Amino acid sequence: MELLASCWLAIIAAAAAVWIYGAISWMVLPHHAKDFKHLPDDRKVMEFVRTLNIEPGVYGYPNMDHKHGEQSEVMKEACEKGPMGTLSLWRKPSMGLNMFLTFLVELAAAFLIVYVGVAAGFTRGEPFAKVFQVLGTVGVLTYTVASLPGAIWFQANKSAVISGLVDGIVMGLLTGAVLGWLWPK
Numbered sequence: 001m002e003l004l005a006s007c008w009l010a011i012i013a014a015a016a017a018v019w020i021y022g023a024i025s026w027m028v029l030p031h032h033a034k035d036f037k038h039l040p041d042d043r044k045v046m047e048f049v050r051t052l053n054i055e056p057g058v059y060g061y062p063n064m065d066h067k068h069g070e071q072s073e074v075m076k077e078a079c080e081k082g083p084m085g086t087l088s089l090w091r092k093p094s095m096g097l098n099m100f101l102t103f104l105v106e107l108a109a110a111f112l113i114v115y116v117g118v119a120a121g122f123t124r125g126e127p128f129a130k131v132f133q134v135l136g137t138v139g140v141l142t143y144t145v146a147s148l149p150g151a152i153w154f155q156a157n158k159s160a161v162i163s164g165l166v167d168g169i170v171m172g173l174l175t176g177a178v179l180g181w182l183w184p185k
Contacts, residue, residue: 002185003124007114010182014110017178018143018171019103025167035160049089059087086154113138113175117183128180136176144168145177 026032039045062078116138117131144165151161 001118003122004115004118004174006124006184007118007179007182010179010184011107011114014113014175014178015103017174018106018110019099021171021174022102022106022167023099023169031163031166033161035163036155037157042075046148049087054087054089056089056091059089061085061087101162109139109142110175110179113142114164114179117179122183124184126183128183129182131180132173132176134176135179136173138172139175140172142168 028116034071062075062084064075065129113135117135120134122134147164148156148161150156
């Protein structure tokens with residue numbers, strides 16, 4: 001546990017590096033430009049949704065109410081006729097709060113990645129290459145794999161999946177590099 005506590009600087013630096021990369025990735029780099037498809041008449045859709053007075057949240061349509069049976073004739077007809085999808089409605093985002101919460105998530109991820117290293121038997125003075133190899137791999141897994149089932153089930157835009165995987169690989173390798181560099185001697 002003493003080793004884990006002595007990694008505090010590496011944990012904060014890794015989280016900060018990932019946070020900075022994420023900001024640059026979305027604000028400067030071009031690879032997220034096609035993550036979201038454009039509706040043919042988004043103003044018309046916005047006006048219609050506004051009339052429904054729906055609370056922010058994620059909604060699926062048609063409503064697949066498991067209590068009444070997905071296999072009912074009404075449900076089968078609705079699915080065959082289409083469209084099917086999800087609708088995600090947001091409140092106006094608070095950039096400051098969202099950036100802070102994102103940093104907290106990345107801080108928790110960095111802590112758990114370091115924990116894996118300590119649990120795996122890493123000691124003080126572990127060589128950069130070993131820390132980078134193992135914890136970079138854990139970092140890549142942390143920032144990539146969890147999003148894939150949702151992308152499969154909800155038919156995410158291929159561009160968004162690819163750009164998310166690219167970001168996850170960069171973030172994981174960046175995490176491994178920072179942890180390797182700052183691993184306690």
